[in-house]
Amino acid sequence: MSGSKKTFVITRFDPDRDEAPRQQSYEIEVDPRWKVLDALNHIKDEVDPSLSHRWSCRMAVCGSCGMMVDGKPSLTCKDSLADHGDTVEVAPLANFPVVRDLVVELEGFLDKLKQVKPWIIRAKERAVEEGTHRQSPAEHQEFKQFSMCINCMLCYSACPVVANEPDFLGPAAIALGHRYNLDSRDEGDHERQEVFRGEGSVFSCSYANECSEVCPKNVDPAAAVNQAKFRAVIDWATSFVVPRGGEG
Amino acid sequence: MLEIVEHDIVIVGGGGAGLRAAIAAVEADPAASVAMISKVYPMRSHTVSAEGGAAAVAREDDNFEMHGYDTVKGSDFLGDQDVIQYFVEQAPRELTRLEHWGCPWSRNEDGSVATRAFGGMSTKRTWYAADKVGFHMLHALFQHSLRFDRIVRYDEQFVTKLVVVDGAVRGVVALDVREGNMRLFLGRAVILTTGGAGKIFPFTTNGNIKTGDGMALAYREGVALKDMEFVQYHPTGLPGTGILITEGTRGEGAYLKNGRGERFLIEYDHGVGHKAELGPRDMISRAIIREMEAGRGVESEWGLVVHLDLTHIGEERIMSKLPMVRELCQIYVHVDPVHEPIPVRPVVHYMMGGVDVDIDGATSLPGLYAAGETACASLNGANRLGSNSLTECLVFGARAGQHAIAFAKGSSGANQSACQDIAEQESARIESLRARKGGSERIAGLRAEMHHSMETGCGVYREQDSMDDTVRKTTELRERYAALKLEDDSRVFNTELIAALELGNMLLVAEAVAVSASHRHESRGAHARRDQPTRDDQNFLYHTLCHWDSGGPRLDRKDVTLGKWEPEERKY
CATH class of the missing domain: 1.10.1060.10 (Alpha-helical ferredoxin)
Incomplete structure (x- = not known):
């Protein structure tokens, strides 16, 4: 399958460095079969190792990878990129204090x-x-x-x-x-x-x-x-x- | 400032085995104080992903003798028979306890607990809760554990070192992932329950957190890793992701079919005989590879696969017994198993090997215990039977918890300043890793090379040359790890630092797997060699011990405990 490009606008926040959350954009080549989590892992591994997010089972049962995707609460290992546009906004879950980046306080x-x-x-x-x-x-x-x-x-x-x-x-x-x-x-x-x-x-x-x-x-x-x-x-x-x- | 906390015992890992150990410890001694340290939250532990069931004798047509023999035979006679005997006797008690604690086991019409068929088991003895058994067991254990105030949780803390003073373990040092600071946990016994190490391979059912941490912690302190060459390939993983499709599908009657639509386990002689789809995992994984090599696989967008066919089972039964399988297939391969066969291929699933422990979960290091997949009590030998491992977490988790608390009561406190010195040194090491400048090796790069090498050398079928290459490669990668490059020097939730520490653990475990494999010149259970295709009891009926010694692995042997069942040809 041929890849296509998508831009991920990710809300970043490091309490030691940032006074307030900021947004950072990453344009990457994606496999159309990917879930949102696959794109985040690709960014983490190949583009920006400082991006912080939680994940583990990647089969929608451990419950680690909840985030806001395009403004809606989403389990990112289950959420297909194909269901989103060329620009995908990813932010930490609403209604929780943010620990860092996409990680919230549980x-x-x-x-x-x-x-x-x-x-x-x-x-x-x-x-x-x-x-x-x-x-x-x-x-x-x-x-x-x-x-x-x-x-x-x-x-x-x-x-x-x-x-x-x-x-x-x-x-x-x-x-x-x-x-x-x-x-x-x-x-x-x-x-x-x-x-x-x-x-x-x-x-x-x-x-x-x-x-x-x-x-x-x-x-x-x-x-x-x-x-x-x-x-x-x-x-x-x-x-x-x-x-x-x-x-x- | 190094923070110091003290408990009677310290448990590292909050999955099935760790939670069971913690509950057993406070049940044995209600005054005991137990620290439960997890690098995630306990309910995220990988036990959650187990699907098909947990084995224990439950029916009138079953008995301990049958469960014992099935397990010994499944192990290709490398299981220790005293351990197996204890396991099968305790299994029903442990699953009953879990029933009392709220686990929603599926039921027969009369209200008794239902059981299903599983590979290598001679009757229906696998208890299940639809196809989310690990999820339900983990949440039942976790929620039950919340009632005990003496179990004190330390969530999202990554243990980096065991504290060993005067020849005994005295606690652990851990990085608080959220705060970025280090903490010394003093305890008179430590139990390792961190699960397996599937992530040393590229294609695995295992979650991201399965990086062999507990194995590496023990190994670094001189405790042997046992039987590491035995890596279980589960026959049916989804291509692309490696997501597990439970053996419970075949327990409920699913067929494996090749590219010609034939039930190849019946049509061709793959050694599983009349068991067909209910044969043991090692043999069925090999049969799938042979079908592919014979040109009878199925081409797919993910490469060669075979088909797991549930279409004759019917929607109603699939929805009541295997709802998650349907959901996973729809989400991850866009196939509805009610109407179409599922593409599958063998996938790394489980480490039969692990930290060498005795029947009590005790290691050779006084005060150190291990249970669950982290440990090798030699229940599973060279090949684990499906549904024995969830029960193993309970039976041996409980026993390790009871023995650790008894050990702690009989042990005097440690020399605290010596412990503190170790913790200070460890803090300095972690701090320098976090703040490191320079370096040339990327985490993702070393990890990818490890993955490639492990898959090439330690796959379903193995040969001397490729195993030797993998030994050299993993050793080289371990050395190159010293030049690791880190770009994130933040303190708070630094997942790059955690990934670096996990990679260090994985490289040690990967090398131990490869070295152990390269020295077993026979085929037994999951260790199948093309150049030594038969089992050789004369020369290799022993456990492999791998020690960390003078900066590298050193191999040793340990006798297998036989009993009423003498080794015989393994036929199904």
């Missing part, structure tokens, strides 16, 4: 993830000798979609609430908390509802649906947030009617 997300207790909670731990839980294909199907999140952060970048309210738990963390609430093996629903009912949680969502539109794995976090809202209301309402044994 610590906030990891704190949020921990808040939703994304693990199986049971009143009594099951012993290995008891074997696996029985879980029907239908029960498995209940939460499966929400377990597909690769933590790529595209949804935070698209979310209008995150933009205004940085402490908002956000689509991925809520979807993952909700995923455990829907899992037949889990008994931690009530614990997580307390988190979901708190400030900056499910009720902050304005249901703009942007998160689900950009999700590269079709997790549909907007549906998770909406379902979590509903359950949080039910849980809150029933807490007045049904006393919870032993939980004070």
Whole structure:
């Protein structure tokens, strides 16, 4: 296949040297079969070794290479150059502090993830000798979609609430908390509802649906947030009617 | 200023084996403090890319004896049988634990865990979560690990050196990628769980981060790398990218076809007999190469391939069992496997070799442990069976975690000033590399030469002359590395510096692979020589040990632990 030229306008920022982000252009020969990430790697290897970006699996599952491409959140290893024009703008994911160039700060997300207790909670731990839980294909199907999140952060970048309210738990963390609430093996629903009912949680969502539109794995976090809202209301309402044994 | 932090044990690598080790350590001793250092974030670890499944006896028609024999035979009798015995017995317990921790294993109608067929396994014993098993296992482990406050994560920190004082490991020195500063981690035991080294080859399923870091760290301190000549080529990688197409496709009934549309594993004698598509990886990769050489490959825009045909499986089954395969094919080769065959060719996938460890994960250096693909416990011998390695991460990750914490409890603290001296020297070395001026060798240039040489000399089929060339070339590249040219002297997130350190690790590992290969004058498992086509148990039924000694590799031997299964001809 014959190559063609494209210009990449990349947002650069080195906190030790730059007062503000700047744009740098690279015109390179590209293979039309390339993804956006292939072009960035080519620039890094052959043109400008100082360009900083994260990547690893190049098969859309490790979640490292999320960036803004032509103004939209994109998983760059999945995003074909053929779908872009002769000039491609690449910038760090929106709504995150920038560490350097195309690398953003993820610590906030990891704190949020921990808040939703994304693990199986049971009143009594099951012993290995008891074997696996029985879980029907239908029960498995209940939460499966929400377990597909690769933590790529595209949804935070698209979310209008995150933009205004940085402490908002956000689509991925809520979807993952909700995923455990829907899992037949889990008994931690009530614990997580307390988190979901708190400030900056499910009720902050304005249901703009942007998160689900950009999700590269079709997790549909907007549906998770909406379902979590509903359950949080039910849980809150029933807490007045049904006393919870032993939980004070 | 060098920052110093102290934990009971330090784990380097946050993938399947590292996370399992960390959880095992805090379960064994809830007061234990565990540092988990990853050069990425744990959920980015390459475990995430594993697809097809994890093996453990689950069905009534199966037993430990059968899983053990399959593994021994798959290893071409180079697996240690005590290790294999322990592995098969622990495997169901570990996969059950993961089920309790939320791993979304696919289910049978009655709610029990479903299993699928896999290459070289005599019955269905591969547990799966559709075709994203590594992804689900990794995220289940990572999310479960978040509940333990005693597991302290240090994300995006690149370990550059083990701290060895008075003949024992006392910690590690690491570069904080985000800040650019160095940190000394003191710990009374260290576990290496950094995964494999597929990136020493040009065409690999491995992600960018698989640069053999843990192998190089141990090797530099005099710990042997074992059986490095055994590199697994997975039969079915997508041409162009090398992206893995799981063996689970064949487990679900897919056919391999040549350019004439024939199921060549049946039509021609490639040695896999009645197993056909469910033969072991080494033999099927060789069969594909032979089909291509016989003029029966398929021409494609990426060069010669063969076809992996799923079209008879049907859309519904593909969508329930192999949805990611379909997605990957559509995105990366623009083929929909529901309607068309997938172009594939053999691709570097897995290192059977690694840091020489015993059944507890212990190395020859007191306090140093390793598990997962980084390690060579001799579970896999000369050829790993598909779906044994995810389980290996759990079984031997857990055991290394338990033994490391026990070792740490029984060990006194280190001479801290001696540790600090080592860390200061290492900081100075990294600082001078970062600030280096001049130099003539480009990272991408040396890497490309390494890739070419490894593919030429250590491919699916090997010969003495080309292996010897690769030994010379990798040694030359290692020497030329001293003149590396770096252009980025920034402190913050300097990925050129990381790439330089990774290249240094890869060159050491590549040389060890080539040297080990060039001295095994027989064909066994994945080490297939055209000039020595048969296995020679008389002279080569041993493990190769490769030591770093006086500035170069030195080879040694170690006995294979046999047991109830005597070596026999490997026929399927």
